[in-house]
Amino acid sequence: MSSRKRGMAHAGRRTSEDGVESSISEAAAVLAKCQHAIAFTGAGISVESGIPDFRSPGGLWERFDPVEYAHISTFLRDPERSWEMFLAVEQIIEEAAANAAHRALAELEREGVLGAVVTQNIDGLHQAAGSTVVHEFHGTHAELHCVDCGRRYGRERVLETIPPHCSCGQALKPAVVLFGEAIPAGVSEAAFSDADACDGLLVVGTSALVFPAAQIPYQVAGREKPVIVVDREPTPLTREVSCLYLRGTAGEILPRLVTEIMAKRAGGETPSVASGGFGGQEQVPG
Ligand SMILES: [Zn+2]
Numbered sequence: 001m002s003s004r005k006r007g008m009a010h011a012g013r014r015t016s017e018d019g020v021e022s023s024i025s026e027a028a029a030v031l032a033k034c035q036h037a038i039a040f041t042g043a044g045i046s047v048e049s050g051i052p053d054f055r056s057p058g059g060l061w062e063r064f065d066p067v068e069y070a071h072i073s074t075f076l077r078d079p080e081r082s083w084e085m086f087l088a089v090e091q092i093i094e095e096a097a098a099n100a101a102h103r104a105l106a107e108l109e110r111e112g113v114l115g116a117v118v119t120q121n122i123d124g125l126h127q128a129a130g131s132t133v134v135h136e137f138h139g140t141h142a143e144l145h146c147v148d149c150g151r152r153y154g155r156e157r158v159l160e161t162i163p164p165h166c167s168c169g170q171a172l173k174p175a176v177v178l179f180g181e182a183i184p185a186g187v188s189e190a191a192f193s194d195a196d197a198c199d200g201l202l203v204v205g206t207s208a209l210v211f212p213a214a215q216i217p218y219q220v221a222g223r224e225k226p227v228i229v230v231d232r233e234p235t236p237l238t239r240e241v242s243c244l245y246l247r248g249t250a251g252e253i254l255p256r257l258v259t260e261i262m263a264k265r266a267g268g269e270t271p272s273v274a275s276g277g278f279g280g281q282e283q284v285p286g
Contacts, residue, residue, distance in 0.1 A: 024253065027228045027244045028260035030200060031108075036115035037200035039105050040216050044205020044231060046123055048251040049096040060088060072180040076147070079163040079171035086174050087162070090155075093122075093141055098129035101204065101250035104258045106130035108202075113261060115198065118191040120206060120213050122176045135191040137213045138177045139184065145175035183212065195219045200226045203243075204250050207235035217241055230254065 031037060043053035054060040064085040068074055075082040106129045108114040116133040117126050122141045126134045139145075144153040146166035152175060157164040163171040177183055192215070195201070201220040208214035217237055221227045227243040229235065230253050238245040246253045 023244060023246050024256050024260055027246055028257055028264055030226045030228065030244065031113055031202065031257070032261045032264040034113050034198075034200040036194075036198055037108075037113055037202060038194050038198045038216075038220075039108070039114055039117045039202045039204060040206065040208075040213075041105070041117060041119045041121060041126070041204045042206025042208070043121065045101050045250045046096065046099075046121055046125055047205070048099045048101065048249060049123070049125055051092055051096050051121075051123055060085070060092070063088065066179060070179050072147075072178040075171075075173055075178060079173070082173065082178075083163045089122075089141060089174075093124070096123060096125065098125040099251050101254040102126055102129035102131070104254035105202075105204070107258050108261070109133065111258075111262065111265070114202070116190075116194045118194065118213070118216060120210065122174075135187050135194070137183060137187060137191060139175045139187075141174045141176055143175040144172040146170050146172055188212065191216065192219065196223070198225060201228065203227060203229045203231075203237060204254065205231060207231070208237050230257075 043051070043055070047053060052059045054066075064070070069082055069085040102125045105114060105117055105126065109117075109131055114131075116135060117131050118135045118137060119126055120137050122136065122138055124140055124142045142155060144155070144157050144164060146152075146168060148170035149166060149168045151166055151168070153164075153166075153172065157172060163173075166172050191213075195216045196219065198220060201217060203217055208217050217227050217229075218241065221241045221243070227237070227241050228246065229237050229241075229243050230246045230248070230250055231238070232247065232249055234245065234247075237243065246257070
């Protein structure tokens with residue numbers, strides 16, 4: 001694997017202030033030239049919003065064995081049991097607010113760098129921060145879904161009874177993808193289509209271990225487009241995918257990355273933007 005050596009070098013990069021700064025500048029130079037990059041996010045971006053990674057120590061999976069509680073077969077057999085976990089998730093999400101990292105990605109969309117966010121999170125915080133094109137790979141906790149007839153409902157239905165019921169009589173579940181369930185076809189199509197067309201990928205807070213979502217960075221790298229990883233610790237991606245690796249928390253790194261991208265664009269280092277595209281003020285007279 002030709003990219004391995006380079007990836008290892010990044011994984012071993014020191015986290016001194018200088019090292020991080022030079023990486024941010026390097027990543028900003030790459031992203032400043034992008035016009036329809038995508039961001040691929042996971043649990044790590046929402047940790048600073050107070051939503052612990054379910055898989056981390058003290059996370060939700062320590063209280064609720066996912067094999068039992070988060071499997072579609074459990075919900076179908078005993079929806080009340082699954083709702084013990086759904087309510088715990090709801091409480092965590094209700095108390096959370098978008099953080100600086102979510103807002104930075106929304107800013108990159110407005111700036112015409114990002115065309116979409118593909119997220120594995122179900123917390124809705126990208127939309128809360130202002131991102132408008134968000135593919136929620138694992139669904140959303142903001143709505144309820146009937147596995148029988150397909151009707152969807154707002155959260156207020158939860159207040160009635162636990163478990164809440166569809167007008168067809170079936171127990172409702174949050175519109176999240178449980179273990180044993182397929183990714184909603186429209187969402188995965190949109191996400192993979194964007195991964196096929198993007199001019200760069202910014203991976204934030206995910207070690208990309210859960211397939212099929214985890215295919216996305218490999219798909220983009222396979223097209224030889226830049227893959228930039230922001231994570232607190234090295235991940236398989238920083239070792240196996242040719243990329244720039246920015247080590248740190250998303251809330252610390254992303255706002256600085258946005259500032260540098262804006263500075264580079266304002267400095268006229270970006271190519272002119274196609275007509276009908278994004279942010280005309282960045283066009284270079286030519
Ligand atoms: Zn129904």
